[in-house]
Amino acid sequence: MQTAVFSGGCFWGVQGVFEHVNGVTRAVSGYAGGHVANPSYEQVSSGATGHAESVRVTFDPAKVSYGTLLRIFFSVALDPTQKDRQGPDWGTQYRSELFVNGPDQERVAKAYIAQLDAAHVFSTPIATRVDPAGPFYPAEAYHQDYLDLHPDQPYIAINDIPKVEALQTLFPNNWQPTPVKVGKLASTD
Template identity: 45%
Template sequence: MLKVIIVAISLLFGTSCQSNTKKTESPVRETQKKKEIVKLSVQELDNYETAYFASGCFWCVEAIFESIKGVKEVVSGYSGGTKKNPKYEQVAAGKTNHAEAVKVYYDPEVISFTALVQVFFGSHDPTTLNSQGPDHGPQYRSIAFYKNENEKKTIESYIKALEENDVYNGRTITTQVIEFEKFYDAEAYHQDYERKNPNNSYIRNVSIPRLNRFKENFTDYLKEDSNH
């Protein structure tokens, strides 16, 4: 039976993901530099499963999935549209059908796809159509991608469980359940953006509070160095 997780959603307003984009990184404390994540090679990542989600600004979403045990790497990017090789400026301006999304590499022997779906729904508000917190537009819509029928059934069953338990107090879940087709990596400066830019106003006021709220509700899923 799918586990229903009730999470209070209360994102802060006033700043937005796109208005605070900078290609220069904010200063990072020496202690943070020592905690640089060791990146796996493409060949090593090929040994793991992949899952794809969209739930608002990918800076936030990437950091959330990176904190989960069994997740080996998370890549920020674009998916859900048809335009080839989209650029951030195009996506952020709503000029493509793509949403800001993440590609999650995970070890299925440590964490299941079902658990990742729980993380997805438990870390954002899936009832806000084409928006998440201070970010508005179809590029910030909620999407759960599936690569096969089993994943599709898992997502749909979890949505049904959320609805039957009225987790969102009568509000309609607007999450799109879409067959995965193509994922485009975002520009290099977007990768690990939250970790590299702790002084960015959006990161301080929106991303970090969102990540901390998530951690409070998913303590059993966190990596040891994330559970603090």
């Protein structure tokens, strides 16, 4: 198993997308990239911790590659041209960033972003940052599996359900209808 950390705005939608990717065994909402150990949601929301709302994805590379996860992330999970925001959410805690685990992920991530920019896939340059992974802190239990538990909540229905629907449409071979849920987090998470 391998892990990758994706930051792309509110973690509810990013987690909801990756929970439906065949080959993903776990997707945990949390915080990465900051300077405060074990931050709370309120601390991260203030923008003062340096953390971004993030999702740590555990995946089986025999079933889904890191490259495919990047394609999914850039195609359906966010608008990678938005700097320090996604949709209605503003601030550095909602930035687009890939926290890479090692030189292979870094090489693949930077090459993929360069390909997208060179092909002018987006009308403006990609703002997604690529940085080495550091500590990841799982978010509070009420944030886990939020999309699946609250599909009718207006924020989810407007901003995040369309992302999951786009995953099913654009990546049918990577789609799994039953999400891989986090449930209650173990203390080792």
